[in-house]
Amino acid sequence: MxxxxxxxxxxxxxxxxxxxxxxxxxxxxxxxxxxxxxxxxxxxxxxxxxxxxxxxxxxxxxxxxxxxxxxxxxxxxxxxxxxxxxxxxxxxxxxxxxxxxxxxxxxxxxxxxxxxxxxxxxxxxxxxxxxxxxxxxxxxxxxxxxxxxxxxxxxxxxxxxxxxxxxxxxxxxxxxxxxxxxxxxxxxxxxxxxxxxxxxxxxxxxxxxxxxxxxxKSEGATGYRQAFADRTLVRFLVMTVFAEFVYIQSTVGLPLHVNDVGLSARDFGYLIGFNGLLVLTLELPITGAVARYRPEYVLAVGNLIVGIGLALTGFMTSMGMLAAMVFVWTFGEMVTSSISQAYLGSLAPPDMVGRYQGLHGVAYTMGTGAGPLIGGAVYAFGPWALWSLVAVVGVLSAQLSLPPRRKAPAVAQPDP
Missing domain, CATH: 1.20.1250.20 (MFS general substrate transporter like domains)
Incomplete structure (x- = not known):
């Protein structure tokens, strides 16, 4: 960053x-x-x-x-x-x-x-x-x-x-x-x-x-059609769907993996409780710490950390190792949580703030809704397939967080 x-x-x-x-x-x-x-x-x-x-x-x-x-x-x-x-x-x-x-x-x-x-x-x-x-x-x-x-x-x-x-x-x-x-x-x-x-x-x-x-004014001029014409917004929405698909695997792939390695439902509850404790105690200070960095890069780093942390879950076989991974992806969650909507606020025209935030909610619920369905089916095919998918989608969400590269202007060739 x-x-x-x-x-x-x-x-x-x-x-x-x-x-x-x-x-x-x-x-x-x-x-x-x-x-x-x-x-x-x-x-x-x-x-x-x-x-x-x-x-x-x-x-x-x-x-x-x-x-x-x-x-x-x-x-x-x-x-x-x-x-x-x-x-x-x-x-x-x-x-x-x-x-x-x-x-x-x-x-x-x-x-x-x-x-x-x-x-x-x-x-x-x-x-x-x-x-x-x-x-x-x-x-x-x-x-x-x-x-x-x-x-x-x-x-x-x-x-x-x-x-x-x-x-x-x-x-x-x-x-x-x-x-x-x-x-x-x-x-x-x-x-x-x-x-x-x-x-x-x-x-x-x-x-x-x-x-x-x-x-x-005409309602069509400031409706959702205009919002979807904003390419930066569309890129942000796709990133949100991918990022939420990855994060929701903490409630799909993680409990399935906990069961597969011989741990109990109580152990899973401890891991989720650890996540909640970290968020309550550290999220606000971490938000303050990342506030001085460019939002796009903060989102990219946070999404990458969440993806890596959850993808590595498939290699962890003990409570200590799983808790370490929970710390990793929770840190990524805390990095991205507040900055996501704050950054979106900088993209929205004054008369479309509600619609931009509404589309963010749509993307969020699509990611969290599709995550359990797809994640459960892929895990049933093979746990390795889910954790590989999480890694790939996590990298994609990080890449989509970055500002798109601008094409260099074409250099005019002199006439022969």
Whole structure:
């Protein structure tokens, strides 16, 4: 990675990032606090399979429900990106939270399988609508500098990770007591998230006027068609699909390998817990450390580290060796996590921030959705094939992170 030519000492750059975190505007803390509450109570995606199988449905039926939810996730990000630019960030988040709350409260009272399939599929849509809008709020609220964007997304990611960690513990306790209570608490958390945003968050004046100008133009001029005409964006989206395909193998190939080498499900839980602990304690400082480097190179190095770390998993046969590999690919994860969306924010025109973030969500869910299907099938063919595929795709994701080479201008030949 090459540093920017600032001429500033390293300590000054790091201090700038800490100052950027402390100086974040209230809107960033409001959305981050709301997402903390939402993630603590986000039980349905984690426990829906256990709920269904415990209710007498087959594993195949549970898989079908997960598939419907995954398709809904893709649609939800696309819809959310459109709404964030069209009706505003605040009301998009509120719409997502309130509708998800109502649908989630219905789940434990649904009887026929088609009803469960439909409602959970709809939850897949509504639960993702807020994501592009929340990212757009962060970008709207800070100055257009790498430090400011990274600080905002770093705090937001930290809130998400804390919420997910607490939610797993609380959800396990509730699930052992009552699934009705589990889903009702989930619904309450979604509703509280919506109330926090509705009461405390305000749209900035420049965004309102910008949206009015956008509405006066033809919608096609600022729609997804224009976004796909941006070659840099398309390259970034393909990179995201590849990178997420690689990363999701930590929940597909890794547990399969753990089982093959004679370790237990508890051992796998320890490895994933180690990953979570590293992210909670080190991600924000690492985000500050990489903030002074060019984003494209940071993404490339991070994606390469994740790919190498996971590919080497196939050679590890003990808990110590596997833990070392978890440290490696988790480090790559922490390097890329916040900078990905912050960098995307620098690519988006002011009136298309929501759509750009929505397309990022689509690419993310496509990668995480295809990863288990393809990864499981390739592992069944041969573990070596999966780890080789992970290495190749990891290298491709790193290469796609780099800025494309510009062709040298042709030199005019003199006339004879």
């Amino acid at each position: 090459s540093t920017r030519p600032t001429g500033k000492p390293e300590e000054v750059e790091e201090q700038r990032f800490r100052d950027a975190v402390r100086g974040l505007p209230a809107r960033v803390w409001i959305v981050s606090g709301g997402i903390l509450v939402n993630r603590i109570g986000n039980f349905l995606p984690v426990f829906i399979v256990l709920y269904l199988t415990g209710s007498g449905y087959s594993a195949g039926a549970a898989g079908l429900v997960l598939g419907a939810s995954g398709v809904g996730n893709v649609l939800g990000n696309a819809v959310g990106g459109y709404l964030a630019d069209r009706i505003g960030r605040r009301w998009t988040i509120v719409l997502s939270a309130v509708t998800t709350s109502g649908l989630t409260a219905l789940v434990p009272f649904l009887g026929p399988f088609p009803a469960i399939l439909t409602v959970v599929g709809l939850i897949g849509v509504t639960s993702q609508i807020y994501r592009p809008a929340a990212a757009a709020v962060l970008l709207d609220s800070v100055e257009a500098t790498n430090q400011q964007r990274l600080a905002a997304f770093g705090v937001f990611r930290f809130a998400m990770n804390v919420g997910a960690a607490l939610g797993g513990v609380i959800g396990g306790v509730l699930a052992s007591t009552s699934y009705v209570g589990l889903f009702l608490v989930n619904a309450a958390a979604c509703l509280l998230f919506g109330l926090v945003v509705a009461v405390l968050l305000r749209e900035p004046p420049h965004q309102k006027s910008g949206r009015a100008e956008t509405d006066a």
